Each structure stands twice: as C-alpha cells, then as structure tokens.
Amino acid sequence: MSRPTPLPFAALPTRAFHATARVRFGDCDPAGIVFFPVWFAMANAAIEDFFGAELGIDFHALHATRRIGTGFAHAEADFMAPGLMGDQVALTPLVTRIGGASYALTLHVHRAEAELLRMHLVTATTDLDARRAVPIPPDLRAALAAYQGRCADA
Amino acid sequence: MSRPTPLPFAALPTRAFHATARVRFGDCDPAGIVFFPVWFAMANAAIEDFFGAELGIDFHALHATRRIGTGFAHAEADFMAPGLMGDQVALTPLVTRIGGASYALTLHVHRAEAELLRMHLVTATTDLDARRAVPIPPDLRAALAAYQGRCADA
Amino acid sequence: MSRPTPLPFAALPTRAFHATARVRFGDCDPAGIVFFPVWFAMANAAIEDFFGAELGIDFHALHATRRIGTGFAHAEADFMAPGLMGDQVALTPLVTRIGGASYALTLHVHRAEAELLRMHLVTATTDLDARRAVPIPPDLRAALAAYQGRCADA
Amino acid sequence: MSRPTPLPFAALPTRAFHATARVRFGDCDPAGIVFFPVWFAMANAAIEDFFGAELGIDFHALHATRRIGTGFAHAEADFMAPGLMGDQVALTPLVTRIGGASYALTLHVHRAEAELLRMHLVTATTDLDARRAVPIPPDLRAALAAYQGRCADA
Numbered sequence: 001m002s003r004p005t006p007l008p009f010a011a012l013p014t015r016a017f018h019a020t021a022r023v024r025f026g027d028c029d030p031a032g033i034v035f036f037p038v039w040f041a042m043a044n045a046a047i048e049d050f051f052g053a054e055l056g057i058d059f060h061a062l063h064a065t066r067r068i069g070t071g072f073a074h075a076e077a078d079f080m081a082p083g084l085m086g087d088q089v090a091l092t093p094l095v096t097r098i099g100g101a102s103y104a105l106t107l108h109v110h111r112a113e114a115e116l117l118r119m120h121l122v123t124a125t126t127d128l129d130a131r132r133a134v135p136i137p138p139d140l141r142a143a144l145a146a147y148q149g150r151c152a153d154a
Numbered sequence: 155m156s157r158p159t160p161l162p163f164a165a166l167p168t169r170a171f172h173a174t175a176r177v178r179f180g181d182c183d184p185a186g187i188v189f190f191p192v193w194f195a196m197a198n199a200a201i202e203d204f205f206g207a208e209l210g211i212d213f214h215a216l217h218a219t220r221r222i223g224t225g226f227a228h229a230e231a232d233f234m235a236p237g238l239m240g241d242q243v244a245l246t247p248l249v250t251r252i253g254g255a256s257y258a259l260t261l262h263v264h265r266a267e268a269e270l271l272r273m274h275l276v277t278a279t280t281d282l283d284a285r286r287a288v289p290i291p292p293d294l295r296a297a298l299a300a301y302q303g304r305c306a307d308a
Numbered sequence: 309m310s311r312p313t314p315l316p317f318a319a320l321p322t323r324a325f326h327a328t329a330r331v332r333f334g335d336c337d338p339a340g341i342v343f344f345p346v347w348f349a350m351a352n353a354a355i356e357d358f359f360g361a362e363l364g365i366d367f368h369a370l371h372a373t374r375r376i377g378t379g380f381a382h383a384e385a386d387f388m389a390p391g392l393m394g395d396q397v398a399l400t401p402l403v404t405r406i407g408g409a410s411y412a413l414t415l416h417v418h419r420a421e422a423e424l425l426r427m428h429l430v431t432a433t434t435d436l437d438a439r440r441a442v443p444i445p446p447d448l449r450a451a452l453a454a455y456q457g458r459c460a461d462a
Numbered sequence: 463m464s465r466p467t468p469l470p471f472a473a474l475p476t477r478a479f480h481a482t483a484r485v486r487f488g489d490c491d492p493a494g495i496v497f498f499p500v501w502f503a504m505a506n507a508a509i510e511d512f513f514g515a516e517l518g519i520d521f522h523a524l525h526a527t528r529r530i531g532t533g534f535a536h537a538e539a540d541f542m543a544p545g546l547m548g549d550q551v552a553l554t555p556l557v558t559r560i561g562g563a564s565y566a567l568t569l570h571v572h573r574a575e576a577e578l579l580r581m582h583l584v585t586a587t588t589d590l591d592a593r594r595a596v597p598i599p600p601d602l603r604a605a606l607a608a609y610q611g612r613c614a615d616a
Contacts, residue, residue, distance in 0.1 A: 029333060036198075048487060060547040077230070198332065311535065
C-alpha cells in the first residue's frame with residue numbers, strides 16, 4: 001500500500017469542478033489538526049455541491065423526493081499533510097468509473113497548491129425505500145459521463 | 155476493487171479484542187442508516203478502548219502527556235450492510251503489519267454474526283509538538299506484537 | 309443569567325437513572341476539551357438509554373416504527389467545568405415538567421462528584437410523517453410520571 | 463419558559479453581520495431534519511466568520527497563536543421550525559452584553575424570512591494554557607462594542 005505522490009492543484013484537469021470548504025475550530029482534534037472522519041463528511045458535502053452546481057442534479061431532491069440513495073460501497077483516503085484550523089481547501093471530484101449500479105470518484109483535497117489528501121469513493125445507487133441496488137438513473141449517468149468527458153479534454 | 159466477502163463474527167480469532175458501540179439516532183442520516191463518516195469516528199473510539207483495555211496503554215495520556223500522535227496515513231472501509239438506529243455492534247481490531255514508524259490494523263464491524271463493514275487503517279506515529287514521524291514507541295510496539303501473536307494462536 | 313452552583317453527584321436523587329459515556333479523542337477540540345455541541349449529542353444518546361433502560365420504551369422503534377418524534381423545542385446548557393479526553397461521565401436525566409405535548413428534563417453531567425454541566429431540555433412530541441405536534445403518547449407519559457415519582461421519593 | 467416569536471429576517475438590524483451555511487445531508491437525522499447539536503456547531507462556525515470578516519480578528523490565530531479561548535459558559539437555543547436538507551440559512555450574531563471576562567451574543571438563524579431558531583450564547587474568555595478566565599482582550603472588546611454600536615444605529 002504505497003502512498004500517492006501529491007498532485008499540485010495546477011495539475012488537475014482545467015475544467016474540473018472544485019468545491020470549497022473552510023476548516024473549522026470544531027473540525028479539529030486535540031492534536032490541532034482535522035479529525036480524520038471530518039474529511040469524509042466534507043467530501044459528502046463537496047459531492048452535494050458537485051451534483052447541484054456541475055451535474056445539474058439536486059442532491060437533496062434526489063434523496064428526499066426521488067428516493068434514490070447514493071451511499072458508499074467503498075471509501076478510502078490517503079492523508080498526505082494535515083489540515084489546520086482556518087485552512088481554505090478545494091475539493092475536486094474526478095469521475096474514474098461509471099458502472100451499472102455504481103460509480104467511482106477520486107476526490108483531491110488541496111490547500112493552495114498542496115494536496116492534503118486524496119480519496120477514492122465508490123457509490124452504489126439504491127432505492128431508499130426498498131433498500132436495494134438500482135441502476136444509476138439515466139440523468140445522473142449522462143451527467144457523470146459528460147463531466148468525465150470535459151475533464152478528459154486537453 | 156472487488157468487495158470482500160463478509161466474515162462471520164464466529165470466524166474471528168478467539169482471543170481478538172472486541173470494542174462495542176451502539177448506533178445512535180444522531181449517528182444516522184435521512185436514509186435512516188449510519189452516516190458513513192460516523193463509522194470512522196467509532197473506529198477511533200474502538201481503538202482508544204483497544205489501547206487501554208487490551209494493549210495496556212492509555213490512549214489519552216499517550217497524546218496529552220507523552221505527546222505521541224497516532225494519526226492515520228490511510229483509512230479505508232468496505233461497506234457490506236447498513237447500520238441501523240439502535241444496533242449494537244462489535245468492533246474488532248486485528249494487527250496486520252508493524253513497521254518502523256507505522257502499523258496497520260484491519261477493523262471488522264459486526265452486528266451479531268453479520269459483518270457490516272471492514273476497515274483497513276494505517277497509523278503513523280508522530281511527535282505532536284514537532285509534527286514529524288517518530289518510531290513506534292517500544293511499549294506500543296511490544297503490545298501490538300503480543301496482541302498479534304495472541305490472535306494468531308489457534 | 310446567573311450560573312448554577314454545581315451539585316455533587318451524591319446529592320442526586322437516589323433512584324435517578326444514570327447513563328454513562330466516555331469522552332473520546334474525537335470529541336475534543338484544539339483547546340483539548342469537549343467541543344460543546346458534542347455534549348448535546350451525548351445528551352441525546354443518554355436519553356435513548358434512559359428510554360430503553362428506565363422507561364421501558366424503545367427510542368428507536370418510537371421513531372422508526374411508531375413514527376413519533378421527540379425533537380427539542382428548547383435546549384440549554386450551563387458549562388461549569390470542561391470535559392477532558394478519557395473522562396468517564398455520568399448523565400442523569402430528571403423530569404421537571406410533563407405537559408400536554410411536551411415535557412422537560414434537567415440533565416446533569418458529572419465526572420465523579422464534580423458536575424461539569426447542566427442542561428435543560430424541552431421535548432415536543434411530534435408526528436414525524438405529518439410534521440405536527442401530537443400529545444405525549446400515554447405509555448411515555450405514564451413512564452415519565454412514574455420515574456418522576458421515583459426520583460421524588462425520599 | 464415561553465417560546466420566542468419568530469423575527470422576520472427583514473427586522474434584523476440593517477448593519478448586522480450575516481454568516482451563511484447550507485444544511486447538508488449528513489447534518490440531518492432519520493427524522494429528515496437538522497440534528498440539533500449540529501446547529502451549535504454551525505453557530506461556532508458562524509462566529510469564526512464573524513470574528514474574521516466583521517470584527518477583524520482571526521479566530522484561529524486567537525486560539526492557536528494568542529492562546530485565548532472563547533469557550534461557552536452558557537448556550538441555549540429555541541427551535542421554532544426545522545431545518546431541512548439543502549436549506550440555505552443565514553446566521554446573524556448580535557452582541558447583547560460585554561462584561562469583564564465574558565460577553566453575550568444572540569444568534570438568529572433564518573431561512574429566507576423565516577426564523578428557524580434563536581440562540582443565546584455566553585462566551586468566557588480564557589487563557590488556554592493556564593485554563594483560567596482572563597479579561598476580554600482589548601482589541602476584541604473594542605470590536606464587539608463597535609459592532610454593537612453599528613447594529614444599534616437606526
């Protein structure tokens with residue numbers, strides 16, 4: 001399990017979407033750095049913004065109205081540098097795989113040019129009422145594919 | 155990235171340590187299941203108990219007095235079944251690697267016999283004041299190795 | 309808004325219910341003490357235990373099956389001493405008022421004899437589906453009154 | 463303990479500072495509304511923004527560098543309407559009292575014109591290393607008083 005080499009912010013795809021967040025006092029632990037589970041909550045918030053602002057899909061309506069869940073089948077993070085109180089960070093999701101009932105994102109977290117951590121997240125789409133897997137809804141699939149294409153452009 | 159096959163609780167090493175936790179109302183999201191970052195916070199709490207009750211090392215004194223940090227270099231989870239409000243879960247850490255300045259744990263989370271999720275966690279020991287890596291303290295190293303040995307016993 | 313005088317643990321009613329919790333690393337902030345919103349989450353967990361173990365009412369079934377909500381109309385806390393990493397605390401709810409569609413609890417939090425904080429919580433019972441106030445269910449009302457009576461006994 | 467009458471957003475002082483936040487999926491509980499301790503964490507984040515953007519005092523440097531704590535002696539909230547997933551809210555702090563070693567804020571939380579909740583927060587300034595009360599630092603005192611004055615202007 002070798003650790004990734006930090007990727008400078010400038011090396012991200014030009015057309016990638018960036019969510020932003022600020023590290024809060026309450027996000028930090030007695031070691032003075034972001035308590036690691038908070039990064040996963042920030043990632044989820046970044047994906048909410050990504051859905052609404054980049055994919056054109058209202059994350060909250062998807063859950064509350066359409067009753068489609070986007071829970072994680074897998075979540076992992078490599079921590080390269082600590083986040084500190086007051087840090088402004090950019091969270092950049094990139095689509096790495098679009099399957100039948102799941103898709104995968106890599107999410108880079110940067111403070112200025114420095115990559116602090118990198119996540120790999122596999123989301124399984126589910127019917128929230130029946131609690132079973134369902135195919136990725138066509139509008140979400142199309143939006144993910146279009147974004148993936150935009151990021152691949154030179 | 156294939157998903158693991160759930161391991162029945164009964165298949166864990168006989169002498170493994172089990173922390174316990176209860177899924178709280180506030181741990182759950184509008185989908186009615188544990189919000190995934192909460193599992194990582196529960197894992198950290200389980201490791202605190204593991205240190206105190208099994209390794210004989212006070213987790214809080216390690217940080218506050220000895221100023222040794224046990225932050226994660228890597229954390230990942232495969233989610234196999236959702237946790238629900240009121241669930242009683244067992245969290246079982248197993249030592250998989252003891253390196254120079256880091257060690258790895260696999261942490262299984264079960265509700266009765268069903269494995270809900272499995273985490274792989276790599277901890278790097280640090281000097282909290284100097285914010286740099288330090289070798290695993292000898293008492294912690296010895297305790298981790300002894301526990302690993304007990305778990306390997308038939 | 310004068311601050312309350314700490315009440316020794318021994319001065320609590322003999323038959324009062326005590327939930328217990330441990331202050332975790334992740335509950336603490338860069339000042340090294342419990343981040344104050346965490347106390348409110350701990351209070352909710354204590355009330356879950358109080359419902360199940362003392363009132364004989366399953367908190368989670370009340371919400372998930374019976375669809376009765378127990379949200380707060382008012383929540384307040386006076387902080388008298390900080391909670392520290394590793395602290396074992398007792399959370400003691402006392403019923404102070406039972407109204408038509410709401411009831412009030414005082415919740416004392418102690419570390420050994422020292423009262424760390426005291427909360428006053430007003431809960432309004434609601435129909436979770438209709439999102440409107442409903443009378444306190446009869447079984448909950450009877451259990452709250454019986455507990456209040458037990459605590460008032462000399 | 464009578465409940466306050468909601469104050470329309472338009473009735474707030476013209477020159478009051480407003481922090482903003484978005485209610486996230488992970489902020490909500492199985493009842494589908496903001497889990498109440500989250501409001502207190504949002505309040506703390508709003509005060510961080512208030513310090514930096516309105517008072518001209520870096521909240522994080524105040525703690526990390528100057529080692530002044532701004533912990534709460536008292537925190538309370540009246541909940542008037544639930545917050546829902548995706549809500550955009552404005553958090554408006556008003557200074558109500560400036561004492562020797564403590565100050566009080568009222569913090570209104572609105573979604574558009576509707577006040578969802580109102581908090582009263584008493585902050586005690588402390589020396590984080592000595593863990594004892596200290597007078598409000600002069601720059602913070604002056605900034606709080608100036609803001610209070612601006613809000614009182616017609």
